[in-house]
Amino acid sequence: MAQMTMIDAIRDAMRVELARDPNVLVFGEDVGHVGGVFRATEGLQKEFGEQRVFDTPLAESAIGGLAVGLGIQGFRPIAEIQFVGFIYEALDQMFIQAARMRYRSGGRYNAPIVFRTPFGGGVKAAELHTDSLEGLAIQTPGIKVIVPSNPYDAKGLLISAIRDNDPVFFMEHLNLYRAFRAEVPEGEYTVPIGKANIVREGKDITIIAYGLMVHTAMKAAEELEKNGVSAEVIDLRTLLPLDIDTIVASIQKTNRAIVVQEAQKTSGAAAEIIAQINEKAILHLEAPVLRCAGPDTVYPFAQIEDAWLPTAARIVKTANQVLQF
Amino acid sequence: MSQVSTESPVKNTGALSHEVKSEDIAPLQVLSPEGEIVNLERMPKLSDDQLKEIMYRMVFTRTWDDRAVNLGRQGRLGFYAPVSGQEATMVGSEYALTKEDFVCPGYRDMPQLVWHGLPLYQAFLYSRGHQHGGQIPEGVNVLMPQIIIGAQILHATGIGMGFKLKGEKRVAITYTGDGGSSEGDFYEGLNFAGAFKLPVIYFVQNNGYAITTPYAKQTGAQSIAHKALAAGIRGLQVDGMDVLAVISAVQEAAEIGRNGGGATLIEGLTYRFRPHSMADDATKYRSKEEEQEWSLRDPLVRFGKFLEKKGLWTEEDTARVKEEAKAAVNEHIKKAEQTEKMTVAGLIDSMFEQTPPHLEEQKADFQ
Numbered sequence: 001m002a003q004m005t006m007i008d009a010i011r012d013a014m015r016v017e018l019a020r021d022p023n024v025l026v027f028g029e030d031v032g033h034v035g036g037v038f039r040a041t042e043g044l045q046k047e048f049g050e051q052r053v054f055d056t057p058l059a060e061s062a063i064g065g066l067a068v069g070l071g072i073q074g075f076r077p078i079a080e081i082q083f084v085g086f087i088y089e090a091l092d093q094m095f096i097q098a099a100r101m102r103y104r105s106g107g108r109y110n111a112p113i114v115f116r117t118p119f120g121g122g123v124k125a126a127e128l129h130t131d132s133l134e135g136l137a138i139q140t141p142g143i144k145v146i147v148p149s150n151p152y153d154a155k156g157l158l159i160s161a162i163r164d165n166d167p168v169f170f171m172e173h174l175n176l177y178r179a180f181r182a183e184v185p186e187g188e189y190t191v192p193i194g195k196a197n198i199v200r201e202g203k204d205i206t207i208i209a210y211g212l213m214v215h216t217a218m219k220a221a222e223e224l225e226k227n228g229v230s231a232e233v234i235d236l237r238t239l240l241p242l243d244i245d246t247i248v249a250s251i252q253k254t255n256r257a258i259v260v261q262e263a264q265k266t267s268g269a270a271a272e273i274i275a276q277i278n279e280k281a282i283l284h285l286e287a288p289v290l291r292c293a294g295p296d297t298v299y300p301f302a303q304i305e306d307a308w309l310p311t312a313a314r315i316v317k318t319a320n321q322v323l324q325f
Numbered sequence: 326m327s328q329v330s331t332e333s334p335v336k337n338t339g340a341l342s343h344e345v346k347s348e349d350i351a352p353l354q355v356l357s358p359e360g361e362i363v364n365l366e367r368m369p370k371l372s373d374d375q376l377k378e379i380m381y382r383m384v385f386t387r388t389w390d391d392r393a394v395n396l397g398r399q400g401r402l403g404f405y406a407p408v409s410g411q412e413a414t415m416v417g418s419e420y421a422l423t424k425e426d427f428v429c430p431g432y433r434d435m436p437q438l439v440w441h442g443l444p445l446y447q448a449f450l451y452s453r454g455h456q457h458g459g460q461i462p463e464g465v466n467v468l469m470p471q472i473i474i475g476a477q478i479l480h481a482t483g484i485g486m487g488f489k490l491k492g493e494k495r496v497a498i499t500y501t502g503d504g505g506s507s508e509g510d511f512y513e514g515l516n517f518a519g520a521f522k523l524p525v526i527y528f529v530q531n532n533g534y535a536i537t538t539p540y541a542k543q544t545g546a547q548s549i550a551h552k553a554l555a556a557g558i559r560g561l562q563v564d565g566m567d568v569l570a571v572i573s574a575v576q577e578a579a580e581i582g583r584n585g586g587g588a589t590l591i592e593g594l595t596y597r598f599r600p601h602s603m604a605d606d607a608t609k610y611r612s613k614e615e616e617q618e619w620s621l622r623d624p625l626v627r628f629g630k631f632l633e634k635k636g637l638w639t640e641e642d643t644a645r646v647k648e649e650a651k652a653a654v655n656e657h658i659k660k661a662e663q664t665e666k667m668t669v670a671g672l673i674d675s676m677f678e679q680t681p682p683h684l685e686e687q688k689a690d691f692q
Contacts, residue, residue, distance in 0.1 A: 064479070070486060105459045
């Protein structure tokens, strides 16, 4: 097994699938010759040629629409939207045209597309590079939403996404791209879409997180351990479909939970998770499920983003509110 | 000149200048309003049977439109966008293609879909809000009507790229209106087609109004065809009431596209004789004089005159086709009405290839 960063693992997933399936295409702004602003596709054009890995003109809606048209012709496009804030330019193509293709055609056509985009805060990037827009996506019928937290999952989930016959919004936390290396198997393997992962077992409280916040939650769990609190941490990996069974099973054991997200507090993934916990596990709860999230403001400029984002200390504080209820 | 020059506008001015300039264009015409051939060079090579078939389709489409408006009033159709007046651009452009070519329509372009192979009852089902309306049969190369103005322009661009990547000698054609040519997706699609040299035909049916907004308020460009210049693709303007001019332009564009010559933007100057939709009142924004003036350019009349002079068509033929069309509409609307209703459970199962657990659970509430 090789030691890979998450960006290496993402690149490796695309390489494996480009080699395995001639219908897989990779395109977007700057992804061809140079290999993307984060080098996620570095070397792929050289290996697979300009017909399969190519730069597009700078227009996100057209990148999305191109993917929809190519999907109808039997290709499996991996379309990169350079930064998460730029998806607003492509929302119709992603969230309407791709997401509704199967429904609108009664199953005659589908949109086997992966829309990859970097997102996530803490890197002092320019405005609209780091927002967490998964909430928009999970409210959109017809598109799956994946947020990996580590190199192994990123590769296995991306391969699953490329092979999926429905559109997938694949959100890559840019603060995780080169954060650490981990063992990643060579060649092909998949991590199933819609299955969460218990990354730390515990018995007193469940901390539900995804993306970078899984790691922040792990730090918080270590802090809680010092005070004798045993926290279970769930890495959701997929936000839609949501693995509510794993969450419910954990709460049946711990009877307490919090949800952590970088996104603004209101109406996001955390709100939906709590609603589903309410539907399926309320009698197992000893306290309300609380959210640790960003405030309901626009994502801040770089100066204050570290203060805005959830930290291990804030997660501990939220957990203690639930533990002491 | 009917074609917008794709030469550098700097060269066109004669003297070197930093200012972009372009020339006025006149629409391509093959038939005069009296049905005389005025441009023999651009007369498409069509047999007598083919000429009669084109007239058949235009009369059929006009009759179908008349009947559909009535069916709408009776509540037997839902959303319906009338097509009368636009038969030359709709029937002609589709006729110029092969069944292997791919049609990406706007919402008004039902005739192209039906003549390309979509069964008429499915067109009615689409109007009635039934999913089977969009369930395109295998082998029929069309997309469903598009509601978001311009979104289909990008799909045609992607489909054209697919043909090019697979080395297939096919073209994609997409339709929008004068309003649609103001959308960002229009410019993005044309620009991509220019950059990748894609086999796509962008057909703008300029009927003078985007619902109520007149063409004069839509753009400051000399013509919509001129917009091809900025994208580096061919641009043409055709008389959209002249079915032979439309066929000539589309045949040529398809030929160029199939042989690696890239995309063409065609602006067809036309008019919808009826309102935008069944809920629209065109008298609020169009004058009687204007409507009268355009009715004199009726594409069926012009082409009919041409065929009558050739001894290929008579009033009896028109009457016969009308009866055939009425019978077909009756048969297909009945079939549409007898089609089993959609279910919410069926809708849920059409969201994903495999219905995920949360939707399975929600489905239980509807069974």
